[in-house]
Amino acid sequence: MDTRSKTRxxxxxxxxxxxxxxxxxxxxxxxxxxxxxxxxRLPLGILLIVGGxxxxxxxxxxxxxxxxxxxxxxxxxxxxGPVAATIIRLxxxxxxxxxxxxxxxAAR
Numbered sequence: 001m002d003t004r005s006k007t008r009x010x011x012x013x014x015x016x017x018x019x020x021x022x023x024x025x026x027x028x029x030x031x032x033x034x035x036x037x038x039x040x041r042l043p044l045g046i047l048l049i050v051g052g053x054x055x056x057x058x059x060x061x062x063x064x065x066x067x068x069x070x071x072x073x074x075x076x077x078x079x080x081g082p083v084a085a086t087i088i089r090l091x092x093x094x095x096x097x098x099x100x101x102x103x104x105x106a107a108r
Contacts, residue, residue, distance in 0.1 A: 007080045045071035
């Protein structure tokens with residue numbers, strides 16, 4: 001089994017986990033992952049990245065950059081590994097931060 005398919009499966013599991021954690025986005029995530037939705041994914045991903053780079057403007061924000069990269073990673077295998085690894089690191093960091101906060105609050 002090659003590494004691309006393994007990385008792609010990892011990214012699919014990440015999208016599934018996001019769908020479970022954010023139920024209102026599950027339908028959109030499933031829809032955008034369909035193979036023929038590449039005509040929507042690519043322009044949307046590029047627009048989100050550009051919007052993230054213009055985050056100094058009102059309404060646009062840095063949150064758009066990782067979302068755009070997530071959309072582009074569906075179709076570009078070189079992005080899949082770094083995007084998946086970054087998402088996993090962020091989740092671990094967030095969970096560790098949450099556990100420390102809960103421990104601090106319980107100690108009070």
